[in-house]
Amino acid sequence: xKKIINPLILxxxxxxxxxxxxxxxxxxSGTGSDQTKDWDFMVTAGRQAGQWSKIPVPSCWxxxxxxxxxxxxxxxxxxxxxxxxxxxxxxxxWEGKKIFVVFEGVMTDTSVKVNSRSxxxxxQGGFYRFxxxxxxxxxxxxxxxxxxxxxxxxxxxxxxxxxxxxDYWVFGGIYRPVYLKALPPESISRTAINAGHDxxxxxxxxxxxxxxxDTVSARIYNPDGSPLSGWVSQPxxxxxxxxxxxxxxxxxxxxxxxxxxxxxxxxxxxxKDREIHAVRERFGFRSIEVRPGKxxxxxxxxxxxxxxxxxxxxPETGRALSRQDCLEDILxxxxxxxxxxRMSHYPPDPVFLDLCDELGLYVLDELAGWQKxxxxxxxxxxxxxxxxxxxxxxxxxxxxDNGNEGGWNRELDDxxxxxxxxxxxxxxxxxxxxxxxTDHYENYESVKQKLSSGNIFMPxxxxxxxxxxxxxxxxxxxxxxxxxxxxxxGAFLWVFADEGVVRGDLNGFIDTDGNHAxxxxxxxxxxxxxSFFTIREIWSPVYIENFSKLPPDFSGxxxxxxxxxxxxxxxxRFEWKLVRFRDxxxxxxxxxxxxxxxxxxxxxxxxxxxxLRITLPSEIKQSDAxxxxxxxxxxxLINNWSWPLAGPDRTLSRxxxxxxxxxxxxxxxPSQLSVKTDRAxxxxxxxxxxxxxxxxxxxxxxxGSGPSLQISGRxxxxxxxxxxxxxxxxxxxxxxxxxxxxxxLQWSVYGTGWLKLDYEYSHQGPVDFMGVxxxxxxxxxxxxxxxxxxxxxxxxxxxKGGSLDVWNNSHNNFKPNTSWNYPxxxxxxxxxxxxxxxxxxxxxxxxxxxxxxYLRVCRQQDGDDPRHTAMKWPEGNISVLHAxxxxxxxFTKASDTGPQGRPFPADGSYxxxxxxxxxxxxxxx
Numbered sequence: 001x002k003k004i005i006n007p008l009i010l011x012x013x014x015x016x017x018x019x020x021x022x023x024x025x026x027x028x029s030g031t032g033s034d035q036t037k038d039w040d041f042m043v044t045a046g047r048q049a050g051q052w053s054k055i056p057v058p059s060c061w062x063x064x065x066x067x068x069x070x071x072x073x074x075x076x077x078x079x080x081x082x083x084x085x086x087x088x089x090x091x092x093x094w095e096g097k098k099i100f101v102v103f104e105g106v107m108t109d110t111s112v113k114v115n116s117r118s119x120x121x122x123x124q125g126g127f128y129r130f131x132x133x134x135x136x137x138x139x140x141x142x143x144x145x146x147x148x149x150x151x152x153x154x155x156x157x158x159x160x161x162x163x164x165x166x167d168y169w170v171f172g173g174i175y176r177p178v179y180l181k182a183l184p185p186e187s188i189s190r191t192a193i194n195a196g197h198d199x200x201x202x203x204x205x206x207x208x209x210x211x212x213x214d215t216v217s218a219r220i221y222n223p224d225g226s227p228l229s230g231w232v233s234q235p236x237x238x239x240x241x242x243x244x245x246x247x248x249x250x251x252x253x254x255x256x257x258x259x260x261x262x263x264x265x266x267x268x269x270x271x272k273d274r275e276i277h278a279v280r281e282r283f284g285f286r287s288i289e290v291r292p293g294k295x296x297x298x299x300x301x302x303x304x305x306x307x308x309x310x311x312x313x314x315p316e317t318g319r320a321l322s323r324q325d326c327l328e329d330i331l332x333x334x335x336x337x338x339x340x341x342r343m344s345h346y347p348p349d350p351v352f353l354d355l356c357d358e359l360g361l362y363v364l365d366e367l368a369g370w371q372k373x374x375x376x377x378x379x380x381x382x383x384x385x386x387x388x389x390x391x392x393x394x395x396x397x398x399x400x401d402n403g404n405e406g407g408w409n410r411e412l413d414d415x416x417x418x419x420x421x422x423x424x425x426x427x428x429x430x431x432x433x434x435x436x437x438t439d440h441y442e443n444y445e446s447v448k449q450k451l452s453s454g455n456i457f458m459p460x461x462x463x464x465x466x467x468x469x470x471x472x473x474x475x476x477x478x479x480x481x482x483x484x485x486x487x488x489x490g491a492f493l494w495v496f497a498d499e500g501v502v503r504g505d506l507n508g509f510i511d512t513d514g515n516h517a518x519x520x521x522x523x524x525x526x527x528x529x530x531s532f533f534t535i536r537e538i539w540s541p542v543y544i545e546n547f548s549k550l551p552p553d554f555s556g557x558x559x560x561x562x563x564x565x566x567x568x569x570x571x572x573r574f575e576w577k578l579v580r581f582r583d584x585x586x587x588x589x590x591x592x593x594x595x596x597x598x599x600x601x602x603x604x605x606x607x608x609x610x611x612l613r614i615t616l617p618s619e620i621k622q623s624d625a626x627x628x629x630x631x632x633x634x635x636x637l638i639n640n641w642s643w644p645l646a647g648p649d650r651t652l653s654r655x656x657x658x659x660x661x662x663x664x665x666x667x668x669x670p671s672q673l674s675v676k677t678d679r680a681x682x683x684x685x686x687x688x689x690x691x692x693x694x695x696x697x698x699x700x701x702x703x704g705s706g707p708s709l710q711i712s713g714r715x716x717x718x719x720x721x722x723x724x725x726x727x728x729x730x731x732x733x734x735x736x737x738x739x740x741x742x743x744x745l746q747w748s749v750y751g752t753g754w755l756k757l758d759y760e761y762s763h764q765g766p767v768d769f770m771g772v773x774x775x776x777x778x779x780x781x782x783x784x785x786x787x788x789x790x791x792x793x794x795x796x797x798x799x800k801g802g803s804l805d806v807w808n809n810s811h812n813n814f815k816p817n818t819s820w821n822y823p824x825x826x827x828x829x830x831x832x833x834x835x836x837x838x839x840x841x842x843x844x845x846x847x848x849x850x851x852x853x854y855l856r857v858c859r860q861q862d863g864d865d866p867r868h869t870a871m872k873w874p875e876g877n878i879s880v881l882h883a884x885x886x887x888x889x890x891f892t893k894a895s896d897t898g899p900q901g902r903p904f905p906a907d908g909s910y911x912x913x914x915x916x917x918x919x920x921x922x923x924x925x
Contacts, residue, residue, distance in 0.1 A: 022278050023187075028088050028101070028146065029057040029178040032322035032351075033314065037086075043067045045080035047505060057084070057178065060107075060171035060318035065504050067152065071513040072166040072370075077153060082172055084148040090180070092141035097182040098209075099138055101146065102131040104350065105176030107319070108159065109151040115144055124156050124379060126163050127346035127368055128386040131181070150174065158376040162407060166345060166370035167516060168311060169501055175320040176349060186213045187277045188269050193393045194421040195263075197254045197287040197299035201229070202246045204421055205267055210240045215270045218245045220263055228252065228263060254299050255284025255395040257339040258566045258633075260360035262395070284357065284395030290425045292435040293454055296489045298398075301606075303565045304483075305362055305398075305490030306539045307340030308333060308521065309461060312348050315502045315510055315524040326352040328526060329496065330359055336521070336532060337539040337638065339565075342429070342460055342492045345370050345404045347387045356396035363396045364427065364460065364492070367412070369403025380412045388419040398424065401460070405430040405440065429460035436489055441891050444898035447478055451485050458489030463889050463897070465494060465519040465531070467816040467862075468824070469869025470889030472521075472534030473798040477898025479538050483563070493521070493535070498820070500524035512817050515865045519890065523820030530792035530823065533801030540639040542572060542601075542630040544612070546800065549851075550626065550643045556614040558628075564606045571633040572601035576614050578623035578645075581787055582806045583654050584836045584845050585920065589785055589808040591627075594619040601630075620645060625804055642803040648833045651787060652849040655834060656915050661751030664732045668725060675732050679753025680918050687720050689736030689745055691755075691774070694918050701841040701918055706774030707759055709741040710874035712767045712885070712903075716741055743909060753917060760911030766903035770910065771854070771881030773874050776837070776844065778858050783810045784825070786835035788855060793827025796886035797900035804831050816863035826858035828884040836920075837878075843920045846878070850912035854881040868893045882910045 030036035036056035043049055046067035061067050061082050068078030090099065101119065103110065107126035112119040119132035138144045152172030154160050164170050192204040205216050217233040232247040245267075253261040262284050269277040289297045296303055310329060312319050326349060333341055340362035347365055356363050367387055369375065375383060391397055400416045402408040408428050417423040425434040432439070432455055440461040442450060450457040463478065465471040471493050482488040499517035500510040501524075512518040521531050543561040562569045575598045579591035595617050604610040614628075623645050630638040666675040673684040681695040683704075690708070694701040709716045717740035724735040728748070736745040744760035759772060789799075790807035812821045832855035834847035846855075856879035862870050868888025874881070883904035886894035894901040 022280070024094070024182040026091070026180040027177060028086060028180060029174065031177055032325075033058065033317040033320040034322035034324060040085040041066070042083045043080050044083070046078050049080070055084070057086075058175050058320045059173055060175050060320055061173040062171055063316060063318045063320075063502070063504070067172055069501065069503060069505065069511070070170050071516060072164065072168055072170050073513070073516065077164065077170065079151070079153050080172065081152070082150045084146075084150070084174065086146045087143045088146060088180070089143050090138045090140045094182045095140040096185070097135075098133065098185060098187065099135045100131045100181045100183070101134050102129065102179050102181055103174065103176070104129050104178070105319075106148075106150055106174045107152065107170070107172050108154045108163065109156075111149040113147040114138060116147070124154055124159050125368075125383045125386070126159075128383050129390050130386060148174065156376070156379055158373060158379055161372035162369045162375050162403070163346070165372050168345070169313075169318065169499055169513070169517070171318045173320075175318065184277045186210055186269065188216075188267055188279050190389055191267060191279065191281050191393065192389070192419065192421050193265070193281060193283045195283050195285045197285055199249045199252055199285065200246070201249060201285075202244055202421060203265060203267065205243050205245065207236065207240050207242065207269070210236060211238055213269050213271045213276050216243050216245065216267065217270065218247075218265055218267045220247070220249060220265050223262060223264075252285045255286040256298060256566050257360040257362050258564060260284070260358060262357060281393050282357065283393050286395050288398045288422070288424060290435040290456065292456065293487070295456060295486050296436070296458070298565070301565060302486070304488055305340035305458060305492070306338050307342055307362070307364075307490060307492040308336075308338055308496045309342045309344040309492050309494050310496040311344060311499055312346075312352070313497065313499050315500050318501065321349055323351050323355075326355055330355050330361055332522065332526065333361065333496070334359065334636065336535045337541060338535075340364070340490065340492065341496075342366065342401070344495065347391065350390065353391060353394045353396060357394055361396055362398050363394070364399045364401050365391050365397045366401035366429070367403055369407025369409075371405045371407055374403050374407045374409040375412070377409060377411045380409045381415055384412050384415045385419055388416055392420050392422075399434075400424055400426045401429050402426050403428070427460070441889075443892050443896040444474075444477055444481070444901075445896070447481050451481065451487050454487070456487050456489045457482075458491065460492045461494040462491040463493055464891050465521065466515060466867060466869045466890035467518060468529065468871075469866075469887040470892075472531030472538075472801065473795055473887045473894075474889065474892070474897030474901055475535060476538050476800060477797065477900050495519045497522040497526065498524045500817075515863060515867070515890075518817050518863065523822070525820070527820040527822050530794070530798065530801060533792060534798050535801075537639050537800040540630070541567070541632075542569065542638050544628075544641055546641070549647065550645055554620075554645070556616045558612040558614070559609065560602075560604065560612045561609045562604045562606055566606050567633060568606065569601035569604040569610075572638070573631050574599055574601060574612065575629045575631075576616075577627040578616065578619050579625050579627055580622065581624045581651065583651075584785070584834060584843070587785075587920070589806045591624075591805055594623055624651065627803070640803050642805065644804060647849070647851055649849040651833050652847055652915065655845075655847055656754055657752045658750050658754065659730050661730065661753070663727070663730060664749045664751055666725060666732050668723070673723060673734070675734070675749040677749060677751050677753050682749055682755060684734065684747070686723055688718060689721050689723060689734070689739065689747075691747070696842065696918055699841065701844070702780070703776045703844060703918070704774065706876060707745070707757060707772035708774070708876060709761055710773045710876070710879060710881070711763055711770045712872065714763070744911060753919070755916040757914045757916070758911070760909055762909045763906040764908070765906060767883055767906050768872050768885040768903050769874050769881055770883040770904065770906055771874070771879055773876030773879040775876045776839070776878055778813065778877050780840040781811045781837055781858070782840070783808060783838045784835055784857060785838070786829065786855065787833040788829050788835075789831040790823075790829060792823040794830045794884070795828065796884050796904070797894060797897055798887070799830055799900075802830070813858060813860060815861045824860060826860040827856070828881070829855045829857075832880065842918065845915075845917040846880070847915045848880065848912060852882075853912055854884050855879070856881055856884070867891070880912065880914055
């Protein structure tokens with residue numbers, strides 16, 4: 001018992017000692033957008049100008065009903081100022097300490113008074129921490145008055161160019177927390193750590209006002225509080241400003257995004273063994289190295305960054321965020337199997353970097369700048385220092401970015417290392433610098449050229465999203481080029497989420513400034529677009545090739561690649577299911593599980609290939625599909641896969657009944673062709689052979705006008721055809737002869753009410769889409785349930801991300817940027833086997849036993865100025881197709897995104913069989 005108690009007492013003693021001598025913090029504002037404090041506020045122009053009221057701090061004042069909204073491209077921006085006042089107490093116990101007021105972020109020029117006296121020169125730069133020493137301005141034990149004047153636009157032209165004229169929303173206000181910090185008269189002002197993967201540890205300790213203190217010491221601790229190292233100390237003298245402490249440890253666990261292991265170090269300033277001041281810093285052991293012409297190496301191993309560009313943003317709060325907001329962003333990135341994020345185009349909230357350290361995400365930390373002239377050198381030097389000294393100890397930060405797309409000041413490049421003992425590489429996003437070519441928006445052919453140039457290629461903006469284009473569309477072709485090439489440093493997709501602002505001055509309209517800001521994988525409130533799931537599959541570290549169908553003799557063995565940089569697949573786990581898909585008569589989405597199991601991952605090292613071996617039971621013979629799910633070492637989902645074990649003919653055999661009911665009756669004349677069954681009556685056009693309409697009893701169902709041949713760039717022909725009717729057992733067969741568009745066109749009407757269409761056509765040449773269409777009024781559609789890959793629509797160059805199952809989507813059809821109600825209803829759907837359209841006229845079922853067909857329902861209007869993301873649709877509202885179009889990005893047409901983006905090379909005959917039923921088949925079918 002003694003051995004247990006004594007260490008505990010010792011630990012508590014040191015914890016108490018540390019607490020008594022560490023920096024003390026008192027928040028004047030809230031800690032984030034979800035926890036604010038009201039301050040007195042007045043804005044000088046725009047909404048509520050000249051009226052004193054209250055405003056939550058932190059916040060952007062535009063989102064609180066003040067001032068004016070502006071996008072960076074606006075030529076004439078609001079120049080309002082915000083005036084803040086706030087009373088605050090200073091604890092009596094702080095008497096004799098140095099007291100600072102710290103601002104984590106204010107946009108843009110900030111002047112501060114305390115008790116009517118200036119705290120110092122105005123601060124300029126909207127994305128950086130700054131502080132004032134207010135020791136002589138405050139009175140301990142009493143209330144004090146803080147006055148802050150904030151100009152939305154800067155008086156420094158270079159700051160406006162770097163921060164205020166960019167391709168994103170510009171806001172005003174105290175949008176990050178404000179707090180007081182109290183330190184002893186002699187203190188540690190900051191630290192800068194360099195902890196390598198070889199166990200070497202060095203820490204620069206910066207000192208302030210040293211007079212009687214004589215020693216600086218440091219000790220490294222494990223996360224549980226046990227020491228990893230002994231104390232290392234160094235004497236100091238009066239006036240010392242910096243000391244570097246060094247040690248070496250062994251058996252440490254190194255930090256990577258796959259294993260984000262963190263330690264902390266206590267640093268103590270002492271006088272004759274009496275502790276004066278103590279600080280605690282968290283860090284990770286890791287080394288980052290750029291080897292020109294060879295790759296990016298972390299801890300001596302090559303890594304590939306799979307990342308995205310991210311704005312600090314929420315539609316209701318602008319740049320003011322909470323810890324939960326930051327956490328949600330990181331979890332969504334990791335859910336897409338990303339391991340990296342670029343801060344576009346300014347440093348993020350400190351809590352975001354804390355979470356990247358904890359959860360494992362590589363970061364490109366960026367000094368503001370965007371195409372326009374950069375910060376002037378004196379201003380830039382101050383802001384580089386502010387950014388680097390704040391963020392230097394984060395192991396997640398692998399690179400510093402000096403501005404963006406020409407918005408860099410080359411005179412600042414060397415300043416980063418002045419404050420960073422790790423001397424991280426400085427990048428110029430958009431050009432070759434620091435050994436890495438970060439050029440933006442390369443197409444497929446130019447990616448090939450980049451990868452053969454001899455330079456590491458890592459585009460810091462790639463596949464520019466817009467509406468439903470880009471991002472996932474084209475990524476597979478690009479990644480197939482890049483993966484495995486030693487010059488592949490990775491890629492950062494533009495951009496994480498749509499920047500849509502809730503406009504209080506426009507009745508809550510979500511404004512994305514036209515097509516400037518709807519570029520994301522997610523909507524403004526985190527709504528997941530289809531590309532989210534495409535990226536997740538393509539960037540899955542457990543990489544399994546997609547098979548359209550597993551072989552009949554499938555024994556449970558699947559080829560797999562381990563695309564982790566460090567992790568063995570034996571640390572992952574897998575779950576499998578054998579399923580039977582529900583049928584239309586079940587009127588439910590999903591499947592029935594026949595058997596299930598789980599197994600640990602195989603022993604396959606990082607960057608290696610091997611086999612997944614699944615021991616499957618006898619139920620495999622009765623199963624429609626095998627579903628597989630992989631989970632990472634953190635037990636989070638990596639990806640889902642599904643493989644059919646049987647073709648669509650098995651599914652169809654359960655749905656269609658042909659040999660029941662009475663023999664259909666038909667009527668034929670030059671002006672009329674109709675066939676009637678006990679369940680339905682069908683009207684055909686005797687001139688073309690098209691289905692015109694359907695009746696259930698006396699109820700007319702406006703389904704028909706097909707099949708109409710739909711081939712992009714080719715007009716359907718309408719010459720008169722010949723009709724041949726034949727009575728077959730329990731059916732009537734209608735053969736359409738001499739059709740100008742079809743080699744084969746034949747209807748079969750069964751006494752059970754099922755209608756069958758056999759068709760075949762020929763075409764040679766590239767096509768965007770190709771197949772047959774029918775019409776049914778979209779306004780009468782309510783929802784659809786279907787068996788195919790879902791639940792999201794696809795494009796020819798964005799086929800991954802879905803899984804084969806029975807899905808259900810409610811009808812919605814909106815112009816992009818007016819809603820984010822995903823998944824969209826209109827679109828192309830792959831792996832089509834059957835669909836039940838639930839309509840105002842009852843269920844309409846379309847099914848097929850022809851493999852590799854696409855279903856298309858309705859059409860969606862393009863967003864404003866869609867560029868290369870304009871969507872291509874066949875005529876009609878319901879199509880079954882052999883080929884579908886691709887979609888481009890904002891800057892690249894679909895055909896330039898890669899082979900999958902090019903039109904389908906039709907060459908020969910194409911056909912299929914479709915089955916229709918109007919109503920819901922019951923037990924009698």
